[in-house]
Amino acid sequence: MKEIWTSIRRTPYQSFSAFLILFFTLFLTLILFVSLTFLYGTLNYLETKPQVTVYFQNKTEENQIFKVRDELMSSGKVLNIKYISKNDAFNIYKQLNKDNPLLLEMVSANILPPSLEIYAKKPIFLPEIAEYLKKQGDIDEVQYEKDIIDKLLVLTNTIRTSALIFFSYLILMSIVVLTTMILFKIALKESEITLLKLIGATNFYIRKPYILESLFLGFSASLLSFGIFSFVVLYFNPFLQSYLKGITTLSVDVFNYPLTIWPLNYIFFGVVFISISLFGAIIASVASYIATNKYLKV
Amino acid sequence: MITFDKVTKKFPLGNTALNDVSFEIDDNQFVFLVGQSGAGKTSILKMITQEIKPTSGSIIIDDFDVTDKNFSQTINLRRKIGIIFQDFKVLVDKNVFENVAVSLKVIDADQSEIKTEVKKTLELVGLSKKEFVFPVQLSAGELQRVAIARAVIGDRDIIIADEPTGNLDPKTSWDIMKIFKKLEGKKTIIIATHNTDIVNSFQKRVLVLKEGKIIKDQRKGGYEL
Numbered sequence: 001m002k003e004i005w006t007s008i009r010r011t012p013y014q015s016f017s018a019f020l021i022l023f024f025t026l027f028l029t030l031i032l033f034v035s036l037t038f039l040y041g042t043l044n045y046l047e048t049k050p051q052v053t054v055y056f057q058n059k060t061e062e063n064q065i066f067k068v069r070d071e072l073m074s075s076g077k078v079l080n081i082k083y084i085s086k087n088d089a090f091n092i093y094k095q096l097n098k099d100n101p102l103l104l105e106m107v108s109a110n111i112l113p114p115s116l117e118i119y120a121k122k123p124i125f126l127p128e129i130a131e132y133l134k135k136q137g138d139i140d141e142v143q144y145e146k147d148i149i150d151k152l153l154v155l156t157n158t159i160r161t162s163a164l165i166f167f168s169y170l171i172l173m174s175i176v177v178l179t180t181m182i183l184f185k186i187a188l189k190e191s192e193i194t195l196l197k198l199i200g201a202t203n204f205y206i207r208k209p210y211i212l213e214s215l216f217l218g219f220s221a222s223l224l225s226f227g228i229f230s231f232v233v234l235y236f237n238p239f240l241q242s243y244l245k246g247i248t249t250l251s252v253d254v255f256n257y258p259l260t261i262w263p264l265n266y267i268f269f270g271v272v273f274i275s276i277s278l279f280g281a282i283i284a285s286v287a288s289y290i291a292t293n294k295y296l297k298v
Numbered sequence: 299m300i301t302f303d304k305v306t307k308k309f310p311l312g313n314t315a316l317n318d319v320s321f322e323i324d325d326n327q328f329v330f331l332v333g334q335s336g337a338g339k340t341s342i343l344k345m346i347t348q349e350i351k352p353t354s355g356s357i358i359i360d361d362f363d364v365t366d367k368n369f370s371q372t373i374n375l376r377r378k379i380g381i382i383f384q385d386f387k388v389l390v391d392k393n394v395f396e397n398v399a400v401s402l403k404v405i406d407a408d409q410s411e412i413k414t415e416v417k418k419t420l421e422l423v424g425l426s427k428k429e430f431v432f433p434v435q436l437s438a439g440e441l442q443r444v445a446i447a448r449a450v451i452g453d454r455d456i457i458i459a460d461e462p463t464g465n466l467d468p469k470t471s472w473d474i475m476k477i478f479k480k481l482e483g484k485k486t487i488i489i490a491t492h493n494t495d496i497v498n499s500f501q502k503r504v505l506v507l508k509e510g511k512i513i514k515d516q517r518k519g520g521y522e523l
Contacts, residue, residue: 192389195389198381200376200379
């Protein structure tokens, strides 16, 4: 630690520039990472809702409905189908309007249509499923959130592609700038490195102080990025709560483990902090490794 | 033992630094390399430390055949060699103790060993009262003592010095040479020098180089070109 401080003190401008570039990269990465996580969480959430609801005419026989259900299930594009009979529909209606006796009196099971609630394996199958249903007889109405799903799909794909390009650029830029900064620092110590090589130092021994300093800067930058990010997110938490009203939970799969991202929780913040620190450490290590390579060929 | 067998070094632009040079240096022998500038003294030293490789011929240092194509023990070889430069090459941001300790730190010696060995070595070179002084506060002679301490500390069996008195006044040069005298018989010492008085006075083995060739090898010689 003492050596790291000494090195930073001796080349303050280079160290500060390295810190700033790391902070810039990590903060933007953090925003991209969290935005994508929330988008995927929203997609996952929408996938848990009935994506297509098909209402049959009142006269439709159950056999006919089951035939449609079985054909859809065998298509390989459907994850699950829930049959809502007239009586089920009436029970749901009663539950929804239990505080309004007038509405309950006006409706009986006979006037409510039977329906199928369909969950697709992937959102891209939804238009196909809807088209198939519309071609069937005895269909009263096919409902699905086409616009929302389509927009979300397009948005997610656009953001994912843009994020990938932007992210690659950020990594490249930060590694190049960091490498240059470290090269400046190392150039001042070229004769020391040569001497160390001649007296039998291993490459790791020579690299170690530069890697440790970069790791320190990387960790400090990720800590600051995370601090600012947490402050902003917690500050806007009331706004997010009203915006996401009605959505009880958003989660994403991380290596097959569901990670709850909404409501905000310590585990999510922990995962974000660990990810951004690791990312900072990797960028810093790669840059210092490349920079030191140049001077180790003695 | 150091063995050079028919060693030739040609640089890419065509100049020949060494031409068919052969000699042997026994363990703990004291040898002067003398010759005019460009005669090949520094090339010999650099080949011992593996800074440059010969174009042809073979070099064997102790058990290491450094000219073997598969040689991969450069670090271990360098850990046997202490180097002293004309321009001292001390680390300006480290004090005397740290400058000497670096030789042991690179071989992962433990702290207690470093402390004991550095103190002992600083006593040998006459710098025991200046262990916490930084290079900027030291004279040229003292800087060279630091460099010598760094070179001889630990188990470094071979000490090579390239013009160790080149930047020093005559009196300081003699003081420095007295340190080498103390090490005589304990380590192999190879000194490249132009200092006639010192070579003549020591009466040790002298290898005389001229235009990349050894023209004289005197067991107890003086400075003759």
